[in-house]
Amino acid sequence: MSRESLLSYTLTARYGDAVVLRGVSGTLARGEIAALVGLSGSGKSTMALALQRLLQYRGGVAEGSIVLEGTELMGLSGRGMRVVRGRRIGYVPQSPGLALNPKVRVRTLLQETWRAHEDRRMEPGFAENVLGRVQLPGDREFLDRHAGELSTGQGQRLLIALAILHGPSLLIADEPTSALDAITQAAVLRLFADLNRESGTAILFISHDLLSVAGIAHRVDILHEGTVVESGPPTKIFGEPEHPFTRALVEAMPRRP
Ligand SMILES: Nc1ncnc2c1ncn2[C@@H]1O[C@H](COP(=O)(O)OP(=O)(O)O)[C@@H](O)[C@H]1O
Numbered sequence: 001m002s003r004e005s006l007l008s009y010t011l012t013a014r015y016g017d018a019v020v021l022r023g024v025s026g027t028l029a030r031g032e033i034a035a036l037v038g039l040s041g042s043g044k045s046t047m048a049l050a051l052q053r054l055l056q057y058r059g060g061v062a063e064g065s066i067v068l069e070g071t072e073l074m075g076l077s078g079r080g081m082r083v084v085r086g087r088r089i090g091y092v093p094q095s096p097g098l099a100l101n102p103k104v105r106v107r108t109l110l111q112e113t114w115r116a117h118e119d120r121r122m123e124p125g126f127a128e129n130v131l132g133r134v135q136l137p138g139d140r141e142f143l144d145r146h147a148g149e150l151s152t153g154q155g156q157r158l159l160i161a162l163a164i165l166h167g168p169s170l171l172i173a174d175e176p177t178s179a180l181d182a183i184t185q186a187a188v189l190r191l192f193a194d195l196n197r198e199s200g201t202a203i204l205f206i207s208h209d210l211l212s213v214a215g216i217a218h219r220v221d222i223l224h225e226g227t228v229v230e231s232g233p234p235t236k237i238f239g240e241p242e243h244p245f246t247r248a249l250v251e252a253m254p255r256r257p
């Protein structure tokens with residue numbers, strides 16, 4: 001794929017003496033969907049946080065290099081990083097139940113997220129429009145609802161709306177469909193693919209589930225024991241897995257009876 005590079009990184013990350021990522025490197029082209037797949041505890045969330053320079057809030061230390069659109073993020077101040085996180089990197093966490101205050105209205109969540117990174121007011125109709133892009137109703141009744149009154153699927157769509165509010169060039173989604181039932185999961189995966197096609201936002205889609213990412217990812221990186229052991233398009237990962245760990249993952253996938 002000869003697309004323009006958006007992100008390239010090499011990261012080592014540890015909690016105290018426990019090294020979780022051992023010089024993991026990767027790249028993401030503009031508009032690409034890359035999936036990072038690994039077992040539970042393999043360091044996926046560590047990666048999601050380290051790429052946004054948030055690992056210290058979880059008691060970890062990350063070293064290395066993260067170049068986003070030509071800027072070395074490791075050299076930025078805290079203030080500089082806040083601007084990057086709001087506007088250039090959108091982050092979709094795993095569970096709406098933990099990420100959304102249930103007592104706050106949808107309208108307020110959108111406005112607060114907007115104001116965190118913009119001085120000007122939100123244009124009229126903007127909130128309705130962004131809700132439409134994640135296939136949520138944009139009417140007054142929905143904007144007045146409290147986050148706690150939404151279904152899990154609606155909450156996850158709202159988290160995606162908040163993450164794309166400022167039109168980021170990169171979306172990091174950490175297991176964004178793991179809390180959803182199979183049908184809602186498929187719909188939210190389609191939504192990520194649609195957003196990618198419509199706006200060209202690159203997506204780093206993190207998941208423990210190889211099968212669920214196969215349909216939307218252009219490339220899959222397999223994370224195992226602190227390094228990426230294999231990387232390639234889904235057809236190659238499924239058709240000709242090379243690394244023993246990748247083979248084990250593919251063989252462990254459920255088959256239809
Ligand atoms: N704050 C922490 N302190 C110590 N160890 C941690 C901390 N957070 C995560 N870990 C450990 O780091 C490893 C990777 O965790 P994580 O990145 O959350 O994995 P994943 O998201 O792939 O399930 C795990 O072994 C986990 O126990």
Ligand SMILES: [Mg+2]
Nearest residue numbers: 044045046175
């Ligand atoms: Mg995780």
